[in-house]
Amino acid sequence: MSTAVSYRIRPVSPEAHLFEVSMTVAQPAVAGQVLRLPAWIPGSYMIREFARHIVSIRAESGKKAVALSKLDKHSWQAAPVQGALTVHYTVYAFDLSVRGAYLDGERGFYNGTSVFLQADGCEHEPCEVEILPPQDKAQAKWKVATSLPAHDIKKSGFGHYRAANYDELIDHPVELGEFERVSFKACGVPHEFIVSGKYKADLKRLAADTKRICEWQVRFFGEPAPFERYVFMLFVGGDIYGGLEHRASTALVASRDDLPQAGEDGIGDGYLKLLGLISHEYFHTWNVKRMKPAAFTPYDLNREGHTTLLWAFEGITSYYDDLALVRSGLIDERRYLGLLAKTITGVARGNGRNKQTLADSSFDAWTKYYRQDENSPNSIVSYYTKGALAALALDLHIRQHTAGAKSLDSVMLALWQKWLADGQGLAEDEWERVAEDTTGLKLGKFFDMAIRSTRELPLAELLATQGVEMQLLPADSSADSGSVVDEIAPASMRPTLGVKTASDAQGVKLTAVLDGGAAQAAGLAGGDVVIAVDGLKVTDLDKAIRRCCSGDSIKLHAFRRDELLSFRVTLQDTPADTCRLRLAEQGGRWIKG
Known part of the structure; x- marks a missing residue:
């Protein structure tokens, strides 16, 4: 396989967090090659402008400098040349999340969207990357882990890799780094679990438990798995959490x-x-990495890709x-029901569910869900959590109205068979059409209620059909x-301010500060730092409030920016927003399929 574009990448300066990258375009555009870096990464729906991390960039051809003109915030155009064009650039990498790139003396990590420029016109052509080791002796024992197809590599993993096109490359x-590796096979397919960071753990057990998750999911959709090998990459640290799916791997923190x-x-x-996170990202192998909205087929990484279907791909996952x-x-x-109770509670405690539909939440992910502020609990609903509850409601609705002959499982398998047959993305109304065709039910009213309105999901009624009792009560x-x-x-009543807090x-x-709560009525705002209740210093606000009763009037002192303010607050009853589930004998039959 000849390569139209080749890359070389090296961790050149770990102390300054810099990768050095070069790319060569074998046959650049006659009018001058356009180069661009993605503005976002699939699976994380926010414009991140990765090009802002390019520290320096220059081009050459035949050892002669070539002028580069900046076209916009993430694009350049090289002057016309005869022969191959080579571009050299450095990338600052100090993002510890799963979305970007990171480099220090202990570890390196990158997504291709952060480090590999795309050559316009060559995006569908084969490409090659050579991953070079750091030159400092302190990183002499570093290794490489990736699911990128290897071409000519050393035992350490450094060397040449190939991709069929730019989309595969990134x-x-x-x-x-000096990570630990544990391997296993799931349904006959090699899997690796890479763990980096400082920790003590039973990695054999982690691999064994992950194997059980993987094998269930592969068998759920049907063997063989849609990849030849799979790599989990986990970095562990302090209070961090997140994951991002890829076609044959996932990055986790x-x-x-x-x-x-x-x-x-x-x-x-x-x-x-952690097991839930692993399960979530692995399920994405089918549900969003392959089955996906038409808006993502193909991805346009230069601008937002709006869809009302994120509830189906993130919520159902x-x-x-x-x-x-x-x-x-x-x-x-x-x-499992304990986990479900927490999800129901989390959704019930956000007033945004009364203002934003799941369809709108999906469409506005770019500007609302991924750019949350202190008012977000009052204004938005999560297509992850409420999407999961809508999936539960749909599953139980289908089971109830088909006497258990069909379920959401049936719909997911039909969608997978459709993707295997045509490989096409789903139009905005197509997911619902497939659900109706698969189950034989008219589901328009259900989707109007669950996805396109802010009405409460009938979870208590649906769970009752499965022998599970549900009530919302005040929190203990x-x-x-x-x-x-x-x-x-019944729960005992306790007073509340109606706020979410963090230590300071x-x-x-x-x-x-939640809508309709005592704090909002008194004029407190998100970002305020409460320092005293009734003249006494406070470090545990909940403990201070527990000494009071609903209807009591208390005086709070708080800093807003650098101004000290006082507020008179009348405490309210804790709302009935905490889920209790009770499993009856022989109940919960749907849980195991």
Whole structure:
């Protein structure tokens, strides 16, 4: 396979967080080659303007300098040349998230969208990249991990890789460093789990549990898996969390405390959260990396790609990520219902669900969901969490009206078979059409209610058909985020300010002031830092409020920027927004399929 574009990348200055990249275009455009860096990365729907991290750039041809003209914030055009064009540039990399690029003396990581310029007109042509090792002896033991197809590499992984086109090139992130590696096969397909960062953990158990998730998902959609090998890349640190899916790999970040420890048999809440993240990103292998909206077929990485269907690709994935844990045998039905109760509670506590539909949430992801501020709980709803609840409601609705003959599983498998047949993205109304054709049901009214309105989902009624009782009650404490119980008992009333908080060096910071709450009525705002309640210094606002009763009037002192303000607040009753689920005998049949 000849390559129209070739790249070389080296971690040239870890202390300054700089990658050095060069690209050669074998046959540049006659009128002058246009080069551009993506403005966003698939799976993270926000314009990120990665080109701002290019520190320097120059071009040459036949060892002679070639002029580069800036066309816009992420594009350049080279002057016309005879022969190959080579562009040299350095990229600043200090983004610890899964979306960008990172480099220091301990570790390197990059997504292709952050480091590889696209040559216009060559995006469908084969390309090659040579990954070079750092030159400093301190990084002499570094290795490479990536799902990018290897062409000629050393045992360490450094060397030449090839991609069929630019889209494939940028869809295989690369991890560099002295990481640990554990391997397993799922349904006969090689998988690797790469873990970097400082930690102590039982990686064999992590691999064994991940294998169970992978095998259930592969068998759910049907063997063979749509890749020849798969790589999980996990960086662990302090209080971090996130993941980003790719066609044959995923990049993950998580707290080191969430890793399983040697000698532990159970699954703690932290490890359960990590397994849920792994399950979520792996499910995306089918649901968004292959099956996807027509708006993403192909991706236009220069501008936003609006779609009303993110609820179906992120929300449904968020529904199946936890189901995969119970269906693969890692947790039982009761533990699953505890997770579901927390999701229901999280959605119920945001007034944005009464103002934004799931269709609008999907469409406005670029400007609202990915650019949240202190008012977001009052103005938006998550297509992840409410999308997961809409998926649950649809699943139970289908099961109820087909006497269990069909389910959301049936729809997902039909969508996958459609993709295998035509490889096309879904038009905005096509997902619903496939659901109707598969189930034989008229689902327009359901979708109008669940996706295109702000009406409450009929979860209590639908769960009751499966032997699960649901009620929304006042929270028992600020730490109460919903639960599964043996008996649903009325909660005792407690006062509330109607705020979300975070610790602050001066006191307690209000990260959000909720609509209709006591704090909003008194004039408090997101960003205010409460330092005293009734003249006493406060470091635990919830504890201070617990000493009071609903209807009490209290005086708060708070800083807004550098101004000290006082507020008279009348406390309110805690709203009934905390989910309690009770599993009846023989209930929850849908959970295991």
